[in-house]
Amino acid sequence: MIVLGLLAGSVGLYAAGGVGSLLLWRWDTAATWVAGVTAAVAAVLGTGAALQVLLDGGGPSFAAAGPFPFASFVIRFDPLAALLVLVISLVTLAASIFSLSYLRDYAGRGIGVMGFFFNLFAASMVMVAVADNGFYFLLFWELMTLTSYFLVIFDQDRKAVDAGFLYFFITQSFSMLLMVAFLLLFMRTGSLDFAAFRAEKLPVWLASVIFLLTFFGFGAKAGMVPLHIWLPRAHPAAPSHASALMSGVMVKLGIYGIIRVEVDFLGAGVAWWGWVVLAFGAASSVLGVLYALAEHDIKRLLAYHTVENIGIILMGTGAGMVGIATGKPLLASIGLLAAFYHTLNHSVFKGLLFLGAGAVTFSIQTRDMTQMGGLARGMPWTACCFLVGALSIAAIPPLNGFVSEWFTYQALFAAGLGPDVASRLFGPLAAVMLAITGALALMCFVKATGIMFCGAARGQPAAEAQEVPVPMLAGTVLLAGLCVVLGLGAPSIAPVLSRAAGTLLKSGPVPVAAGMLVFPGDPHRAVLSTPLMALLLLGLLALPLLIALVHRGHRVAPRIVPEAWASGYDHNAQMTVSATGFVEPPGFMFSGLYRLRTIQGPVADVLDGSVDVSTKAAAIVEPVWDRTMVRIATRGVQFLGQYLQLMEGGNLRVYCLYILAALGVVLMMVEG
């Protein structure tokens, strides 16, 4: 019960803080603090509730009648929901602390309104995760879309409004699929409660229809290829702390929906479902990172990496679903564990990277990487945190991104052990996709970190960059610390997530850790110890340090020369490698896939065009509407009014007659 109290407190605080912020819209500073502090406290409460449920291995539920006869208000706080609440709360905590100083940039532009939408956005996401009734789920789902839409269009410039429209258009049209799927389930079960959905045994064809509807419906929100086109436009348009929440957390609710419906409701009983999920995951991961490579805008680059990481999570989910369908509990558990772990990890490092990008934007007022460079000198803390995030997302051991990708590899390996040919073929091929993704992500983040923070500054603002205020650093450092904890703490965290997967599969947990080791269900298959690795890496540092110390080289301080050697020419910043030049080789080698992108461009253009056409059409239609329908209606009303005036003679006796006539009519109706 205390868990539900914490949860209710968390949601209530978000809402109260949001409303408070709206009421204080005249006073920017007050609104910032009210929204930020309430969100941070609410996030702490949410974290506490979620941790409690995850550690207990199960949570309470709550049901109330609610105002609508067809849907009762049901809350169910199971470990899967708790994982999502944890993800939401952790990123919201960092983002709201970050916002305390970050919003200074938005002074005078409606900070109170932003705080309202930000807090409501967080609250609606929590409610989506815990709602256990189709109607309320969709209600909060729409609220989540709506609040985030207002955050996307906050800048009010043409680009943001267009991005917002595209976002709204795509997510709305695909949430139709969800409504259809829920209605199909409703027709079948006669209830909108998820409990009824769970209990229902569907025929395979209907289950497959619902699978396809929900997979694409939720997939559009998750941003998987090819439904991702809104994502790299919408996420960067929002303010950075909201981008962190959208890119780090909101897309995970798409993943949540896929796991909830496909695994929890439908029982993932058909093998090809898993393969479809795995195939879309593999395509998303490779294409997402390839498109990220070509970006100069740091926030768009990060948004494309969200597409990539959603792909990696879907690969784990797909492998798990195949495991369920083919009756391999180990594969099922490890696949879901990998998906859960990467969901948690991605939100932490993506939140971190977006906050880092926000700090840079705050400091030098541009998102264009070609104008950065050498920022580490002015902003050492931000640079270090960004580096931690970059290492995590590039899956460098022993940080968190590596651990979850290791589990994903292990799930694909378990799939590859067969015995059916499809598993033996597709499992290892997906692992190769993951390897390509990993190597490309490494390249992309060497580029991002290097071009932004290393070397010489490319421009005056970059050269004069200052470190950001303490609250912003605090938010960033918090997430960077979590990256390390989630990596080194794998032996304690993996069993908790394994138990969450076991609860969902109703099969009990698979052992994944012993002492300081983690292993994929079977220690003979592979073992990994990130804490030991960290100790060894630190310990081995003694060798090169010793080598350096016994020689004389260190006794003289290094001589600093003003410029790098340029074959005798004058060195200038134009000579050094640019963001474009750095990624030219893969651009050449994968030119086929980039051609795909330019073809895909027109698709987006068509959508853009349709947005234009529809607004223009609205502009044309409105006068026509005005001339025809509205005028006829007004004329008709006026005409009618003139005749009605005849009835109102002002004579009291005539009115009495009306009343008597009316009474007679009523009496006749009652008799009849």
Next chain:
Amino acid sequence: MTVHAALQYGMVVVQGLVGTQAALLFGLAVAQAVLLLLAAPLYSGISRVLRAKFHSRQGPGIWQDYRDLVKLLNRREVIPAKAGLAFRATPYVVLVAMLLVAMSIPAVTDRSPVAATGDLITIIYLFAMARFFYALAGIDSDSMFAGVGASRETTMGVLNEPVMVLSLFTVALMAGSTDLGTVAATIRAGTMPSYAATLMAMLAFGFAVFVEMGKLPFDLVEAEQELQEGPITEYSGRALGLVKWGMALKQIVALSLFIGVFLPFGSAVSLTWLALGVGTVVLLVKLLVAFVAIAFVENTMARNQFLDVSRITFIGAGAAALAFALSLAGV
């Protein structure tokens, strides 16, 4: 002092993990890492001499790289003003990552001395760790040659890592474990279900290791001819010595990984002094043979344009795919 304490703590932890034998294994792991570290300049020296012989030159002698290292380590560094922490830290990071790989791979023995970091995925990503910092240092040094070298280094990773993953996955699937020690033991015991697939995977992984070692025609990252040694252009003095040593270590570690997994014949099975001694000698001899073979290949190759390299690495990708197909067919 703290480093020493950490090492000791690590040893206690390892002991607690698997039992008393682990202490011996841990000692072996450290010894193996130090052995490879100390032997690295010898083998790079041998490579230089062999290359000279192919050019009909006398060559500098096989101990030249030790002399070079000592000289460099004793000299003062020159650092560009714009270079930052990444540039300064990278020599150490590369060495540490490669030393950890050296501790974790089956080389002297037919099992991983530290199994907890001896998984094939972990090993591949430890190589990636070195690559990340090496490339980042290239950009950080503010030299245009280093920047292009950094771009090439990461590109080579994109082309090479999938080949490594697929070829190792193929043999690991046949051995039923991603632990490299188990794979090596299975190959040694001759219980692989498909010899053809194992052989093909060996060729593919050998190719990938050759590329990883940066031998001709894949010396594109540190191309002396057009990039003035790529990412290490701006290193000098002590840092240059450490980077050079790190690169030599990376070569010998990658090759030991190949030998340890695919040619584990003659490596120590038990942890007796005799077996370990024999295992060490056998490893050093196998490394020598491999370096001589590589010298034949690299000195008879022509350099290629960098952008064409993806066409050549497709050979490796094709071989790995073939190995995988063979293992699927169970031939």
